[in-house]
Amino acid sequence: MTDGGPLLELRGVSKVFGAVRALNGVDFTAYPGQVTALAGDNGAGKSVTIKTISGLWEPTEGQILWEGRPVHLRSPNDAEALGITTIYQDLALCDNLDIVQNMFLGHERMRHHLLDETTMELAARKTLSDLHVTTVRSIRQPVASLSGGQRQSVAVAKAVMQAAKLVIMDEPTAALGVAQTRMVLDLIRRLSHQGTAVILISHNLNDVFEVADRISILYLGQMVAEGPLADFDRQVVVDYMTTGESSRAAAG
Amino acid sequence: MTDTIDEPTASGEDPAGVELHPADESTPANALAPDELVVLVPDVLADSIGDYTRAWWKRIRSGESGALPIIIGLVVICIFFEVQSSAFLTATNIVNLFVQAAFIVLLGMAELYALILSEIDLSVGFVGAVGAAIAMALIEAPQNWPWWAGVIVGLAACAVIGAFQGTIITRLKIPSFVVTLAGLLGWQGVLIYVFDVDKGAVGGVITISNNVISDLVSGNMTPWAGWILLVVLVALFGITSVLKTTRRRAQGLSAPPLSITLLTVGAVAVAGVVLVYICNLNRGALTPVEGVPWVIPFLLVILVLQTVLLGRTKLGRYTYAIGASPEAARRAGINVSLVRTIAFALCSFTAGLAAIVYASRLGSISVGFDGGTYVLYAVAAAVIGGASLFGGHGKPIHPLLGGLVIATLTNGLALLNISTAGTDIATAVVLLVAVAVDSTLRRRGRSGAV
Structure with a gap:
């Protein structure tokens, strides 16, 4: 699947907050149909990177290329218009709304100027079953009654529904139990098999090594290693994350 | 489908149905018990009356009590007053009760917009009164405007006031409590x-x-007009309900059993017949007075409009979303400030309607209008009826039921010659009991599950 060009490419992206240089000349690529893990210790710049990609912050320097063309992401709406969806740690679902309502929140289908619940429910059900999330008989329950993994599923399905080309998942398995984590990882794999580019931010190297195709490692605002995951082993990744270099690896 | 209701689903500890992993015995604490998943949605899971009743009962026990406790409470209060005073369940008094309730019900419906947003509007009483006073001043001498022109200007004034307050709340980020207290x-x-x-x-x-x-x-x-209106309304309600159920079933979507739909329509028809019959009894002493007061269909129209607005439009959907999680709404691309401002404008607009009903009942509007007290009754009506002070929940039916409870108490206690002091205390007790019952049921539901 690596034959095509990258879907998203950051070239020499820097972000400066006052005296703090949060990102320093970061290069980063994400390919369609692949899961790219973005690793790094706390404060390495993972959040700044994804906020730049999702249009929350404009880079101070550098270029963002989307499908090979330079783009300016000035707001989340710009990113969304391109097909970039970010699924945040706290998920951003409304507890009081049901699954269908959440999946269509902000993108409701209308009929005669009223909400077209039937069409939305059918479409939501199809998307969920395409992702093998088979809560079919209960997609009308409020999200408040769902488990963490199910909420992640709804958030992912929402991204798929909006025809996202790039899905950024911020710590999707934090706070999840074993079974729920498995469910979410399976979902990530299915999402990438459908041709979607996925950027996975995770502290959990087990998750990274289980689903990621590529890895990019940030250290103090700089990209210190990037490449196919097969070129890395756990110890090398840990070395890069903690010290910014690895004596053991030839990769990078 | 009995098994989905009483037994864990086939997929065991993983109700979302992704592949089952028998090795994972450790169901995480936040995983959903299949049982819990089921109790929340009887309407969409049951195929027969038996299933429906069982699922419904489970939902009640799990704290999603809906309107049932308040309806039971209303019946109990009515029985109590009827035992105490034979004047209570007379045609005159029942019609009177609805007429008395209309103002608080409408003001509660106004407050509902703010409550769903997880905000409060303390100004609804006086804002409504300002609108009504403007309307009346224009309609009556010396202005003598046509009634509709005066009403439009009065209500528009309310909406502008609401939009103004909403703008201050959203743009300057001042708590609604403070802005509406001002x-x-x-x-x-x-x-x-x-x-x-x-x-x-x-x-x-x-x-x-x-x-x-x-x-x-x-x-x-006229009595005949009342009957005709009832037939038309019940027929409309019945046809749309049945069509909706059958259409959903045809699309392969879950829907309540047809028998449940028919029972609901039947219950509404019976209630309507009783109401119209009572209203059509002669309740005049010297000259005959009979027929459904216009304010009842008026209330129904507002109820339907608000239900459609909140339940079937983007604006309504976004209002609920913002009430539960403004951040989620913002990330979904919703213009949160705009929706909140419109909701405050609608709140004030509805308050204007309430105040016009108030003025109509008294035959006048005076400078002594007690807007400070009425707003508290409005909040009480919505909360007693089942709306939440914490936002994201509440339907137009809630202030209707709550307003009826308050009006029934006021009316019944007055018949028993109990002083205003006693009425106030009784209303306070009912408010506390209603909220206590509701939150106890909910809490039991939370801890009872999982």
Whole structure:
């Protein structure tokens, strides 16, 4: 699947907050149909990177290329218009709304100027079953009654529904139990098999090594290693994350 | 489908149905018990009356009690008053009760917009009164505008006031409590000013002579018109309910059993027949007075409009979303400030309707309008009826039921010659009991599950 060009490419992206240089000349690529893990210790710049990609912050320097063309992401709406969806740690679902309502929140289908619940429910059900999330008989329950993994599923399905080309998942398995984590990882794999580019931010190297195709490692605002995951082993990744270099690896 | 209700689903500890992993015995604490998943949605999971009843009962026990406790409470209160005073369940008094309730119900519906947003509007009483006073001043001498023109201007004034307050709340990020507390004081001042300016106001009172306005509450439909309206409404309700159920089933979507739909329509029809029958009894002493007061269909229209607005439009959907999680709404691309401002405008607009009903009932509106107390009754009506103070929940039916409870108490206690002091205390007790019952049921539901 690596034959095509990258879907998203950051070239020499820097972000400066006052005296703090949060990102320093970061290069980063994400390919369609692949899961790219973005690793790094706390404060390495993972959040700044994804906020730049999702249009929350404009880079101070550098270029963002989307499908090979330079783009300016000035707001989340710009990113969304391109097909970039970010699924945040706290998920951003409304507890009081049901699954269908959440999946269509902000993108409701209308009929005669009223909400077209039937069409939305059918479409939501199809998307969920395409992702093998088979809560079919209960997609009308409020999200408040769902488990963490199910909420992640709804958030992912929402991204798929909006025809996202790039899905950024911020710590999707934090706070999840074993079974729920498995469910979410399976979902990530299915999402990438459908041709979607996925950027996975995770502290959990087990998750990274289980689903990621590529890895990019940030250290103090700089990209210190990037490449196919097969070129890395756990110890090398840990070395890069903690010290910014690895004596053991030839990769990078 | 009995098994989905009483037994864990086939996929064991993983209700979302992704592949089952028998090795994972450790169901995480936040995983959903299949049982819990099922109790929340009887309407969409049951295929027969038996299933439906069982699922429904489970939902009640799990704390999603809906309107049932409040309806039971209302019946209990009615029985109590009927035992105490034979004057309670007379046609005159029952009609009177609805007429009394209309104002608080409408004001509660106004407050509902703010409550769903997880906000509060303390100014609804006086804002409504300002609008009604403007309308009446324009309609009555010396202005003598047509009634509809006066009403439009009055209601528009309310909407503008609401949009103004909403703008301050959203743009300057000042808590609605503070902004509308200022409104509570300020709009009372404006109300007094309207009476000062209006040359038709005598001693701080504008008396209503316009027939249309006074007939809104004091006028009745002819008995026949009442029956015809009932038949039309029940037929409409029945046809749309059945069509909706059958259409959903045809699409392969879950829907309540047809028998449940028919039972609901039947219950509504019976309630309507009883109401219209009572209203059509002669309740006049010397000259015959009979027929459904116009204010009842008026309330129904507002109820339907608000239900459609909140339940079937983007604006309504976004209002609920913002009430539960403004951040989620913002990330979904919703213009949160705009929706909140519109909701506050709708809140004030509905308050204007309430105050016009108030003026119609009294035949006048006076500078002594007690907007400070009425707003508290409005909040009480919505909360007693089942709306949440914490936002994201509440339907137009809630202030309707809650307003009826308050009106019933006021009415019944007055029949028993109990002082205002006693009425206030009784209302307070009912408010506390209603909220306590509701939150106890909910808490039991939370801890009982998982």
